[in-house]
Amino acid sequence: MVMKAHGYVVGASAQWWDEFPAEGDEQQKIIRESRKAIEPWLSAVFxxxxxxxLVGSGLTTAVGFAAGSTATNMGKIKFGTKHDAAIDKHADAAAKSMHRGAANIEDQLRSALAVLEGLEVLDPDEAAGVRKAIDSKLSEFLESLLVTEHGIAHGKxxxxTTAAASLLVSFLxxxxxxxxxxxxxxxxxxNYDRLLEHGCDLAGLRAIDRFVGSLNPVFRASRVEVDVHYNPPGIRGEPRYLEGVIRLSKIHGSLDWHFNDASHQIVRKGIxxxxxxxHSEVPKNPLETVMIYPNPAKDVETTExxxxxxFRDFAxxxxxxxxxxxxxGYGFGDDHVNRVLADMLTIPSTHLVIISYGVDERLKAFLGKVGRAAQTTLLIGPHFADLANLVEHYLPKPSLDHITGRMTELLKNRPDAKQSSE
Known part of the structure; x- marks a missing residue:
């Protein structure tokens, strides 16, 4: 498949452009034609x-851009230890082996934690210095996440910020x-931030995850199939599902997930x-408490x-x-996620919709590996992945819009003569 900077593949329809018109009648014409192909297809797929x-950091970047705020930088960092060169070399090799392209902070943290584990056996005194450096960089990373959140919710x-909130709600x-x-x-x-939870609050959606409890929510393995029902008035014994409920899984953890050393439980802090x-709940030494991937948090058992x-939930x-x-907004740089997606596509009735700001080697490698063009929908490029364009032109309207649905049905059943007389 030949992919250019902008384009889409939806069912039997495909269009690609080297450059998308910035404005004017030509752009509006392309939008109208593209919408005729994309919106009905997505409505059926949905x-x-x-x-x-599946949401990646691109959503936070898009909402942050709309709010006039910058998103957290996932680029490489310097720990300030004599092992930095070895850490970078190992991180680069790991990123290359996973087809991630250039290494980022997550790759460096994995490598730094491996160095720390070895030093704790060979030289505990030196390990303390490396631990302090990792703690410092993790603290800076957490602070940058909170700054991003603050810019989205309370920007100048x-x-x-109001427009960004509206886009997020419409998207969800x-x-x-x-x-x-x-x-x-x-x-x-x-993502480690709480943008999705924030969007659910704004939209009035109830998110069901593995945490149970009001004052001190605890991560539970036994609450996977919990749902929300209600009894309609006058009907007994026939509970119905409550509308506006979703399930949420943060497969890399979250900045407000903390490991409680005393109870050996994962708890969600009220940040x-x-x-x-x-803020008092933001730890000064996050290495052993904050549950964000790839933090080992005490021991292998807890990490697993x-x-x-x-990931079992995901699969x-x-x-x-x-x-x-x-x-x-997912960049296909996590091999453990890509592997599950590739396994899914081995089932003929499954489908993957990819909305991406651009085409890089990671996306090309994934598409080349799975080779399931008939099971893949693509919306590629700055125009189609732009959150405002996506919400306004291409995503289907909420299926629970009863007023629009009833109006459409009435117009469909109304005689033409009566329609014309009115």
Missing amino acids: QAEHFNL DKEK LSFASRAASRERLHVFTT PFGAGVK FPYADL AAICRPNSVVVSY
Whole structure:
């Protein structure tokens, strides 16, 4: 498949452009023609029996841009130790082996943690210095996440922050507004920030995850199939699913997930969205407490517990017949995620929708590896991946818009003569 800077592949329709018109009649003509192909196709795809949304850092970047705020930089860092060169070399090799392209902070943290583990055996005194350096960089990373959140929620330009919030709500409702008789939308994200939770609060969506409890929510393995029902007035013994409920899994952890050393449990701390970096619940030494990948948090057993369970949820949700995954802002740089997506596409009735700002070697490598063009929908380029354009022109309207649905049905059934007389 020949892919250019802008284009789409939806079913039997495909269009590609080297340059997309910036404005004017030509752009509007292309948008109208593209919408005729894309919106009905996505509307049909979104009604799949099992529906999943995979969100990467691109969503935070898009919402942050709309709010006039910058997103967290995932680029390489310097730990300031004599092992930095070895850490960088190992991180670069790991990124290359996973087809990630250039290494980023996550690759460096994995390598730094491997160095720390070795030094704790060979030279505990030197290990203390490396641990302090990792703690310092993790603290800076957490602070940058909170600064990004603050810019999205409380930016200086109130008009922009309001518009960004509206875009986020519209984006989520396009996916979450499924009939309550259908299985819940399951949202998976590799992000550490709480943008999705913030969007659910704004949209009035109830998010079901593995945490149980009000004052001190605890990560539980036994609460996977919990749902929300209600009893309609006058009907007994026939509970119905509540509308506006989604499932949420943060497969790389979250900045407010902390390991409780006393109880050996993962708890969610009450850190407000966009809280200041000096908030009392933000730890000063996050290495042994904050549960963000690839933090070992005390021991291998604890590491395997949250992340292994979350990836089992991911595989169980998408690797089944009649399942659809829509990815937005995910760069296909995580081999463990790509492997599950590739396994899903071995089932003929599954489908993958990729919405990406651009085409890089990681995306090309994934598409070349899976080779399932008939099961893949592509929306590529700055125009199609732009959050405002996507929400306004291409994503289907929420399926629970009863007023629009009834109006359409009335107009369809109304005699032409009566219509013309009015």
